[in-house]
Amino acid sequence: MPHAHSSSAASSGGDDLGSTDEVKVFKDEGDGEDEKRSSENLLEEKSSLIDWTESEEKSGEPYSGKLSVKSDLSPVFGKFEPHPAASFNMGYLVTPYPYPNGGAHPLPVSMTSKMGLPAGGGLSLFCPGGDLGQPPPAHMGIPPPYQLDSKLAAGLARTPMYPFPGGTYPYPMLSPEMSQVAASWHTPSMYPISSAASGFRSPYPTSLPISSSSLSRYTFYTARREADESCEDWACRLQNLASKCNFGNEETIVVRDIFVSGYGSGAVQNRLFEEDPSSTSTTLSKLIALASVLETPISEKTLNETIKDEPLDDLLYTSESELYRFSPTLGGGLGLGLSPALVPAPPSKVDIFSHHPRSQVEKSSGSSASEKQSEGTANTNNKEQNKKPHIKKPLNAFMLYMKEMRAKVVAECTLKESAAINQILGRRWHALGREEQAKYYELARRERQLHMQLYPDWSSRANTQRGKKRKRKQETIDGGNNLKKCRARYGLDQQNQWCKPCRRKKKCVRYLEALAAASGSVPHPMATPQSPCSEEDVKLEELSDASSDGEADTPLNSASSPGGLSALSSLASPASDPPPPPRHPVGTNPRDANNPLSVGQLTSQSWPRAAQTRPGHEVISVS
DNA sequence: CTTCCTTTGAAGATC
């Protein structure tokens, strides 16, 4: 499991930072003797509550990330409420929810708990690639479980003597010794538990003495880099960083907790705001921001361009910060534990708490009070709303699939243009097996569910209203029948008359023909010779062509995504139907079919694109 | 800086 690295070092005396060093950080780098002593005491107290069943190490079972904790620790963990059977992979929360393919779905622990997701089942790490693609980027460099040495993992198998509720210790990434430290981190007196929080701690003490505020960017970057290079284990890095930055023990704990919560710093910040909207603690803000910084690697460029005396504070709150941009939870990658849509962009540096996304949603929603205000103030509100964090829609199944597979396609095809990549992904999506698609539909469903939980007042309407005004019906170029698309021309009753692209929701060939006839310049997309980017796409295309005249090309015969809705949706969703007039002279437009560098050329766009099958895979969707 | 492209699916607006 994710933390087997550190665990192995601890248990085998490997080259990783052992427990001695880890603890030493807290002993030696504390603010003073009192803190040192209290840390030691806490450690001693809490370590006695943790039991390892050493004999189980020889069982040969794969390490399951389980550390038994005596039940009387519950007051210590309190409202932390780890998912009954969840384990953590840093940012990627792992729940044992069985997917159709046997995988597991990553969800924040507390959310899975809230949503009543089933516990039990196999404790397998969610691999967004699974058999499809690549693993998620390991958070803080922790390798996915299947990359871990099997022997190493086998030697780490432990069985809980005093099972944590559900049997999983919430800090599986920590070595046994670190886990003891982790236990000491949970000091009730330090973090009073709030009943309002489900899955989150109550607000952190706002009076924490934060030493990081005196750091310069350069110092912090350097410390980060050194911490990164020192070891691969997250907890180890954190400690090294804490050491190099002279964090106090409590500061380190807060940052650590933010990570362990699994929500990422952005969501934790939101939650903390919910619990204490009046908080203006800059200390807490800094810690949260620091956590977000900690989530990202420091690039050479960043380091080189950093002014040595520049205070760290500026960096922490600047949304334009490179660190923020690339933060997996604050607007960077999907993170898969929680999509960016669920973790809004960081707030402005002015007031980290005054831009709580939930409040923004409420304000911008139809039921908001601002809507009832006069138009004069509405303009002002609009301006304000434009500056507010935008809560994005949860990703649908295809979007999740795209996000996961894009890198793979880019690597295969050496294409960079997203439009081209998306065409390929669209084809592959249709060629996916039912079970494989079902996995993404389920994932998308949970994304929506989680989104609803996090932002109950959010509606897509609010997002839509942020943008342009809703258009009326699509205007036809000439308004005449000649330029009508297949749907309008033949109606739903005569779908057999439709051109095949129309059946598949591509650009209407007949419409383009009419357009070309009218303007004399628009080429027919089918006339374009194209080349697939990979052998797989060649196969897809061949199969597609072979079946293009067959029954599989009939929308009604298609077995779509669950319930066959995909095909219906495709028919009913002509969003991409109207081909816009050419924006470029022929030959210069990369999307011009005559242009050898066009999207169509590069992506081997073949019209019509019919049902695609591949050996062993059922045709999923044809429209 | 903003919009477009391109894909599918979901949601909401419109007819």
Added chain:
DNA sequence: GATCTTCAAAGGAAG
């Protein structure tokens, strides 16, 4: 209820 529109992601390109 059917249809239509927008928006989620991505990043290059064009305006």
